[in-house]
Amino acid sequence: xxxxxxxxxxxxxxxxxxxxxxxxxxxxxxxxxxxxxxxxxxxxxxxxxxxxxxxxxxxxxxxxxxxxxxxxxxxxxxxxxxxxxxxxxxxxxxxxxxxxxxxxxxxxxxxxxxxxxxxxxxxxxxxxxxxxxxxxxxxxxxxxxxxxxxxxxxxxxxxxxxxxxxxxxxxxxxxxxxxxxxxxxxxxxxxxxxxxxxxxxxxxxxxxxxxxxxxxxxxxxxxxxxxxxxxxxxxxxxxxxxxxxxxxxxxxxxxxxxxxxxxxxxxxxxxxxxxxxxxxxxxxxxxxxxxxxxxxxxxxxxxxxxxxxxxxxxxxxxxxxxxxxxxxxxxxxxxxxxxxxxxxxxxxxxxxxxxxxxxxxxxxxxxxxxxxxxxxxxxxxxxxxxxxxxxxxxxxxxxxxxxxxxxxxxxxxxxxxxxxxxxxxxxxxxxxxxxxxx
Amino acid sequence: xxxxxxxxxxxxxxxxxxxxxxxxxxxxxxxxxxxxxxxxxxxxxxxxxxxxxxxxxxxxxxxxxxxxxxxxxxxxxxxxxxxxxxxxxxxxxxxxxxxxxxxxxxxxxxxxxxxxxxxxxxxxxxxxxxxxxxxxxxxxxxxxxxxxxxxxxxxxxxxxxxxxxxxxxxxxxxxxxxxxxxxxxxxxxxxxxxxxxxx
Numbered sequence: 001x002x003x004x005x006x007x008x009x010x011x012x013x014x015x016x017x018x019x020x021x022x023x024x025x026x027x028x029x030x031x032x033x034x035x036x037x038x039x040x041x042x043x044x045x046x047x048x049x050x051x052x053x054x055x056x057x058x059x060x061x062x063x064x065x066x067x068x069x070x071x072x073x074x075x076x077x078x079x080x081x082x083x084x085x086x087x088x089x090x091x092x093x094x095x096x097x098x099x100x101x102x103x104x105x106x107x108x109x110x111x112x113x114x115x116x117x118x119x120x121x122x123x124x125x126x127x128x129x130x131x132x133x134x135x136x137x138x139x140x141x142x143x144x145x146x147x148x149x150x151x152x153x154x155x156x157x158x159x160x161x162x163x164x165x166x167x168x169x170x171x172x173x174x175x176x177x178x179x180x181x182x183x184x185x186x187x188x189x190x191x192x193x194x195x196x197x198x199x200x201x202x203x204x205x206x207x208x209x210x211x212x213x214x215x216x217x218x219x220x221x222x223x224x225x226x227x228x229x230x231x232x233x234x235x236x237x238x239x240x241x242x243x244x245x246x247x248x249x250x251x252x253x254x255x256x257x258x259x260x261x262x263x264x265x266x267x268x269x270x271x272x273x274x275x276x277x278x279x280x281x282x283x284x285x286x287x288x289x290x291x292x293x294x295x296x297x298x299x300x301x302x303x304x305x306x307x308x309x310x311x312x313x314x315x316x317x318x319x320x321x322x323x324x325x326x327x328x329x330x331x332x333x334x335x336x337x338x339x340x341x342x343x344x345x346x347x348x349x350x351x352x353x354x355x356x357x358x359x360x361x362x363x364x365x366x367x368x369x370x371x372x373x374x375x376x377x378x379x380x381x382x383x384x385x386x387x388x389x390x391x392x393x394x395x396x397x398x399x400x401x402x403x404x405x406x407x408x409x410x411x412x413x414x415x416x417x418x419x420x421x422x423x424x425x426x427x428x429x430x431x432x433x434x435x436x437x438x
Numbered sequence: 439x440x441x442x443x444x445x446x447x448x449x450x451x452x453x454x455x456x457x458x459x460x461x462x463x464x465x466x467x468x469x470x471x472x473x474x475x476x477x478x479x480x481x482x483x484x485x486x487x488x489x490x491x492x493x494x495x496x497x498x499x500x501x502x503x504x505x506x507x508x509x510x511x512x513x514x515x516x517x518x519x520x521x522x523x524x525x526x527x528x529x530x531x532x533x534x535x536x537x538x539x540x541x542x543x544x545x546x547x548x549x550x551x552x553x554x555x556x557x558x559x560x561x562x563x564x565x566x567x568x569x570x571x572x573x574x575x576x577x578x579x580x581x582x583x584x585x586x587x588x589x590x591x592x593x594x595x596x597x598x599x600x601x602x603x604x605x606x607x608x609x610x611x612x613x614x615x616x617x618x619x620x621x622x623x624x625x626x627x628x629x630x631x632x633x634x635x636x637x
Contacts, residue, residue, distance in 0.1 A: 221599070309573075
């Protein structure tokens with residue numbers, strides 16, 4: 001059926017059912033990756049109906065999956081009371097009427113039933129009128145516990161992969177600083193709790209497997225880097241460079257090394273040490289008395305991007321992981337002041353997100369490594385310190401757009417933003433690297 | 439007969455009694471033999487002498503008090519000069535002229551008070567990267583330390599630390615607040631009671 005005709009049918013049926021027609025024909029390409037057997041128009045987000053879920057925690061499980069799809073920005077959730085009533089009737093008859101869902105522009109129907117700790121998932125291809133994927137997924141814990149929620153997120157991410165070809169990012173967490181603690185929060189804004197002792201703490205970072213975090217803490221003689229095991233709460237400090245300034249840790253993608261900034265009386269330079277933080281540190285940058293901070297690894301671990309004041313004001317530079325081949329990445333005068341900082345290398349390796357000052361305010365921008373094309377992503381309020389989601393499409397950052405600092409999540413492709421935290425003073429977010437919890 | 443020779447027999451008696459009783463005080467005290475002109479004169483002389491000593495003591499206390507006040511004032515002034523804050527321009531660790539004068543005053547006091555140690559804390563305004571500002575604060579503290587050590591103060595007398603933008607003194611979001619926050623603070627960490635004013 002031609003797209004226009006399909007949309008007219010959809011609108012007509014929507015009118016009959018008393019529901020608003022859903023947003024259609026997104027302009028951005030959201031169809032990268034390989035899809036399995038599902039047929040829908042390229043250039044649009046596939047419409048998906050999630051049937052009511054039977055079994056323990058069914059209602060909240062359905063709500064979580066729908067919200068995960070929505071926050072993933074790759075799927076258009078077709079919902080509402082009338083839709084759910086129709087779905088309920090079809091589920092009761094155990095007969096899926098694909099004609100109805102096709103007329104609503106649904107590309108897929110997701111049916112989940114829970115037996116004990118097993119969720120059975122069927123994904124139906126509406127156009128082909130057949131099952132596209134059928135799997136059993138193990139859930140952890142019990143509703144509405146944190147483990148259970150995370151396992152539902154992991155299931156939603158898997159379903160997203162079956163439908164769009166791209167794994168979702170729901171089963172991820174974000175570290176951030178508020179007041180005197182480091183906090184962690186699930187990607188959907190639930191499960192927030194502190195993961196550091198009270199103190200003056202900054203710059204949290206994830207290990208690649210999500211089991212360990214590192215952050216800077218103010219102690220009597222200066223700043224220490226603390227490495228903490230999240231499961232046991234066990235902590236130790238980086239001892240390679242005792243005293244002075246030890247800040248902005250970043251784990252290498254293989255989890256073997258930790259890069260951080262160390263400064264005493266002659267500027268601040270980047271150092272590399274084993275991920276345990278013990279043993280000797282190797283100096284990476286030669287800043288000659290300038291400040292070199294905020295390292296981020298390329299996905300293959302071979303390169304670094306960092307903030308350096310070596311030219312008299314902060315700019316983003318790249319180098320090899322051993323410090324050689326330093327190059328200025330942001331040689332552009334974008335705004336009224338020369339100040340660019342806080343780079344974060346995208347998981348696909350193509351882009352670096354950073355903050356740049358425009359009219360006295362920081363905004364989030366990306367720059368391509370290949371040809372240094374710059375794109376401005378934010379304009380509302382002051383926006384700082386971007387961190388990529390594992391899908392390389394979403395970013396979390398600090399924004400003052402509500403009047404206080406909060407963490408926001410932005411879809412870099414559609415520009416859609418949502419507020420993640422809801423207590424004033426949240427900043428310095430770090431998105432976990434793995435796409436499913438261990 | 440003088441008072442001294444008149445007392446002599448008694449003293450001799452007292453000494454022999456003390457020896458005889460092995461360090462016990464004498465059992466009886468001498469009975470006064472009644473006033474005469476000599477003893478009145480002696481008593482008056484004694485009273486005059488006490489009054490003069492008392493006056494001298496009062497003078498001495500007053501003088502000491504004055505000296506202590508002066509010393510305390512000098513120490514307070516020196517302490518104030520040692521802990522006087524210096525300020526910086528945006529994204530800069532360059533010492534401005536007034537900052538150099540402030541540091542020069544500290545150098546004079548540090549030279550006169552060798553037991554005094556300082557901790558320099560570098561701070562920034564809220565603008566800029568939270569992380570980069572820690573390094574900038576470190577550079578500001580290091581700039582003050584370098585100025586002091588370049589002028590002969592031993593390096594082990596000056597510790598430095600950076601608080602970045604984490605400890606603002608002014609909470610506003612305009613230049614008047616920012617300019618107060620771009621600063622080095624100085625804390626006396628040893629020898630606070632040994633501070634001497636400029637000679």
